[in-house]
Structures are given as structure tokens and as C-alpha cells.
Amino acid sequence: MWQRLAKSLGMEEDGGGRGRTSGVELTSVLVDFAERRRRLEVARRTGSMQKYLLRLAVMADLMRIRGVGVQYAELLEEAGFRVAGLRVHRADAVTRCLARVNRERRITRRAPSAVQVASWIQQAKSLHSLIQV
Numbered sequence: 001m002w003q004r005l006a007k008s009l010g011m012e013e014d015g016g017g018r019g020r021t022s023g024v025e026l027t028s029v030l031v032d033f034a035e036r037r038r039r040l041e042v043a044r045r046t047g048s049m050q051k052y053l054l055r056l057a058v059m060a061d062l063m064r065i066r067g068v069g070v071q072y073a074e075l076l077e078e079a080g081f082r083v084a085g086l087r088v089h090r091a092d093a094v095t096r097c098l099a100r101v102n103r104e105r106r107i108t109r110r111a112p113s114a115v116q117v118a119s120w121i122q123q124a125k126s127l128h129s130l131i132q133v
Contacts, residue, residue: 054131058082061130065123067116071108078105082131086124091117 039057043050059073061083068076076086079101081094091114099111112120 058131064127065120068120072112075102075107075111078107082129083124083127084129086121089121091121094121 039050039053042048043053055077059070059077062068062073062076062081063070065083065086075098076082079097081089081097086094095112095114095117098117102108102111
């Protein structure tokens with residue numbers, strides 16, 4: 001998913017599954033999609049669907065949390081969580097939800113532990129969400 005968008009934005013992959021252009025990580029570019037106006041502009045330019053760009057922006061926003069990489073961001077997004085939503089949920093409930101979604105869709109090799117999720121929730125409380133719908 002990331003590689004296709006990186007290519008359409010004229011970025012090259014750095015071997016770790018992340019795109020780079022002039023030293024800028026793809027995640028930084030995707031956070032720029034947080035603004036609806038910017039997503040519309042890029043969707044027109046690249047031929048990508050705005051809904052797809054919103055999903056990537058949500059994942060990039062989640063990746064600002066330490067310990068959340070591409071796969072966990074995809075799992076969180078697939079389960080319906082965003083940075084703002086993580087703040088109000090209990091770690092045990094989120095952990096169970098992520099385990100269920102991961103069993104159904106096999107996004108990661110293993111679901112995150114309750115300790116990891118608790119850490120993400122604490123970090124999310126100090127972050128503001130960048131996404132504008």
C-alpha cells in the first residue's frame with residue numbers, strides 16, 4: 001500500500017518499506033494529508049481516491065505514537081481507532097478488539113500486548129489528532 005502511493009508521489013523506497021524524497025519520510029508527507037483540502041489536491045494529482053488518502057493519513061497520524069509502526073497503524077485503523085479515540089478507551093478493551101481484528105484479517109504476526117496498548121493510550125493523551133474529516 002505504502003509503496004504504491006510513494007511511487008505515485010515520485011518518492012523512492014528506502015528498503016525498509018518507507019518512502020523517501022529529499023530525505024523526507026513518507027509518513028511526514030502523509031500527515032500533510034490531514035487537511036481535507038490537501039487530500040483533495042493530491043487525489044486529483046495522483047488519481048488516488050480521497051478515502052484511500054484519508055486512511056493513509058489516519059495511519060500516519062497513529063504512527064506518531066512511539067511503538068506504532070506500519071502494521072500496528074494498519075491494525076488500529078482497521079479496528080476503527082484514531083489518535084483521539086485511543087485517549088478515551090481502556091487498554092484491556094482495545095487489546096481485545098485488536099486481537100479479534102487481527103485474528104480475522106491477519107494484519108500482523110501477533111497482536112500487541114496489553115502493556116504496549118496501555119503505553120499507546122498514555123502517549124495518545126498527550127497528542128492532538130491532525131486529521132480533519
